[in-house]
Amino acid sequence: MKKIKSIEVLAAKIRRWIIEEVYSAKSGHPGGSLSCADFLACVYEKYLNFDSNHPEMIDRDRVVLSKGHCAPALYAVLALKDYFPLNDLKTFRKIDSYLQGHPCMKSIPGVDMSTGSLGQGISAAVGMALASRAEKYDNWIYVILGDGELQEGQVWEAVMCAAHYGLNRLVAFVDLNGLQIDGNTATVMNVGDVAKKFKAFDWNVLSLDGNNVSELDMALDTIHRAKTDKPTVIVGNTIKGKGVSFMQGQYQWHGSTPNQEQYETAVSELDAKINELEKCHE
Amino acid sequence: MSNQVKIATLEAYGKALAELGKDYGFYVLDADLTKSTMTRFFKEDFPERHFNMGIAEGNMMSVAAGIATLGKPCFASTFAVFAAGRGCEQIRNSICYPNLNVKIGATHAGISVGEDGASHQAVEDLGIMRSIPNMHIIQPCDAVSTKMAVKTALENDGPFYLRLGRLTVEPVYEEGNCNFLLGKGIRLREGTDLTIITSGLMVQEVLKASEILKSEGVHCRVIDMHTIKPIDAEIIIKAARDTGRIVTVEESNILCGLGSAVAEVVSQQFPCPIKMIGIKDCFGRSGKPLELLDYYGLTAEKITSEIKSFIE
Numbered sequence: 344m345k346k347i348k349s350i351e352v353l354a355a356k357i358r359r360w361i362i363e364e365v366y367s368a369k370s371g372h373p374g375g376s377l378s379c380a381d382f383l384a385c386v387y388e389k390y391l392n393f394d395s396n397h398p399e400m401i402d403r404d405r406v407v408l409s410k411g412h413c414a415p416a417l418y419a420v421l422a423l424k425d426y427f428p429l430n431d432l433k434t435f436r437k438i439d440s441y442l443q444g445h446p447c448m449k450s451i452p453g454v455d456m457s458t459g460s461l462g463q464g465i466s467a468a469v470g471m472a473l474a475s476r477a478e479k480y481d482n483w484i485y486v487i488l489g490d491g492e493l494q495e496g497q498v499w500e501a502v503m504c505a506a507h508y509g510l511n512r513l514v515a516f517v518d519l520n521g522l523q524i525d526g527n528t529a530t531v532m533n534v535g536d537v538a539k540k541f542k543a544f545d546w547n548v549l550s551l552d553g554n555n556v557s558e559l560d561m562a563l564d565t566i567h568r569a570k571t572d573k574p575t576v577i578v579g580n581t582i583k584g585k586g587v588s589f590m591q592g593q594y595q596w597h598g599s600t601p602n603q604e605q606y607e608t609a610v611s612e613l614d615a616k617i618n619e620l621e622k623c624h625e
Numbered sequence: 626m627s628n629q630v631k632i633a634t635l636e637a638y639g640k641a642l643a644e645l646g647k648d649y650g651f652y653v654l655d656a657d658l659t660k661s662t663m664t665r666f667f668k669e670d671f672p673e674r675h676f677n678m679g680i681a682e683g684n685m686m687s688v689a690a691g692i693a694t695l696g697k698p699c700f701a702s703t704f705a706v707f708a709a710g711r712g713c714e715q716i717r718n719s720i721c722y723p724n725l726n727v728k729i730g731a732t733h734a735g736i737s738v739g740e741d742g743a744s745h746q747a748v749e750d751l752g753i754m755r756s757i758p759n760m761h762i763i764q765p766c767d768a769v770s771t772k773m774a775v776k777t778a779l780e781n782d783g784p785f786y787l788r789l790g791r792l793t794v795e796p797v798y799e800e801g802n803c804n805f806l807l808g809k810g811i812r813l814r815e816g817t818d819l820t821i822i823t824s825g826l827m828v829q830e831v832l833k834a835s836e837i838l839k840s841e842g843v844h845c846r847v848i849d850m851h852t853i854k855p856i857d858a859e860i861i862i863k864a865a866r867d868t869g870r871i872v873t874v875e876e877s878n879i880l881c882g883l884g885s886a887v888a889e890v891v892s893q894q895f896p897c898p899i900k901m902i903g904i905k906d907c908f909g910r911s912g913k914p915l916e917l918l919d920y921y922g923l924t925a926e927k928i929t930s931e932i933k934s935f936i937e
Contacts, residue, residue: 457723470691500684
């Protein structure tokens with residue numbers, strides 16, 4: 344139970360820093376960053392084998408943010424886990440910063456794969472899982488996909504490949520927030536029944552509330568205990584903009600940033616959440 | 626030399642992978658073409674390090690990138706037309722942007738593929754690959770230099786595009802006698818009247834052309850520019866200075882290929898007249914490889930006559 348609270352606190356802090364990053368940059372993608380914060384918090388707080396003092400540790404677990412535009416969420420969790428100073432997050436997307444608009448593994452400690460072009464991250468994760476097994480590493484590879492991203496054909500090439508090679512240490516999280524730049528995924532290009540599609544590709548499938556830390560924790564716990572020869576996907580029903588009242592469920596917040604007034608509202612909501620959680624935590 | 630065994634550079638590539646697989650811990654991917662790209666030799670010897678990706682070249686390039694992040698080089702093989710075409714954006718974003726150790730074995734390059742026709746004849750791949758930052762490009766001309774190219778790609782970090790042919794070719798180099806250095810052209814013939822800079826299976830044609838020209842009193846310097854990126858500016862400038870005229874010959878679109886790379890150096894550092902011989906911005910067609918080389922003006926005889934009209 345204690346662990347669940349600490350995951351919730353981490354998720355709230357990730358959200359708080361996402362807002363700080365996109366507000367400082369006056370640019371970036373808050374909506375989808377906020378929706379995947381709970382999964383990132385869960386993985387980094389409890390499951391991931393990493394060492395921020397030795398980011399190069401070869402047999403570490405890896406996280407690939409295939410929906411690379413949600414870099415603010417990844418950068419926030421990396422800073423909160425001491426890969427680099429929290430204050431650097433305010434340099435996000437600026438000319439002299441190493442925090443590039445989309446994840447760049449060459450300049451940012453803790454970023455396991457450069458992403459940004461949708462569909463490619465999951466293939467890279469498949470490569471990591473294939474080589475990790477061949478090298479006999481005892482590690483896990485996590486990959487985070489957007490639901491709009493599932494429109495990229497390459498995703499399904501990679502999904503087929505992961506099943507073919509029985510990559511049972513590969514865990515995909517689909518951040519099913521139902522929205523993309525041009526509107527609802529259902530009207531832009533319907534991705535349909537995502538769980539059914541993955542099942543048809545012979546993956547283990549877990550469907551849950553992707554903004555519910557307890558459900559995510561239970562799913563990851565199950566995955567880690569399971570004896571399986573298949574890759575696993577967590578289809579997480581999420582809310583785009585989760586945690587900031589006026590951003591929730593609004594596709595317009597995919598790639599727009601708050602003005603000062605909106606920033607202050609968002610920050611006060613998230614600070615209140617963090618205080619509340621930390622109070623119960625004590 | 627003509628009594629020596631002819632071998633395609635792609636076959637030499639397949640055999641080099643298997644041979645070097647003993648000493649170097651790398652991975653190999655293929656896209657349902659293990660018999661054509663000849664990565665099957667490696668697969669037979671090292672099945673645990675060879676993965677067939679099926680007919681999905683885009684996925685293959687990003688999978689190769691993922692493998693390379695674990696610290697070991699990964700070769701990804703398919704026909705050049707699919708490697709540079711279907712895999713282009715994956716090569717750009719998954720491989721070249723993070724500067725990962727992926728080596729692309731692009732076989733069946735150029736029109737000498739033959740009967741399969743234009744859909745399978747890459748003429749644009751050099752242009753595409755040259756314009757992506759961090760990419761290295763090597764186009765070897767025979768079996769010995771192909772093995773050196775594979776070894777060079779393994780011993781140097783970063784992405785490489787190895788442009789390989791299907792047509793069997795005569796040896797240019799003898800085993801143990803090929804001074805192959807990344808980014809350094811090799812002077813094969815000395816001459817003072819002009820310099821011919823070439824690469825891949827055009828090297829053999831150019832050597833024949835230079836013999837014909839020599840018999841007519843025209844003495845050509847011939848350079849095997851096996852590394853197209855980074856290009857050897859030094860050897861090009863010296864050629865411009867010493868011989869005053871340069872001809873480039875390539876089995877590739879005349880736009881953005883070897884000729885362009887040479888012209889970029891010459892025009893900015895030591896201007897001199899240049900003649901570019903290659904595919905004249907058009908698609909290939911079906912036919913036998915040698916018929917196609919003739920059709921597109923890439924035989925020794927046709928190269929000779931082009932050069933003669935250039936220097937007249």
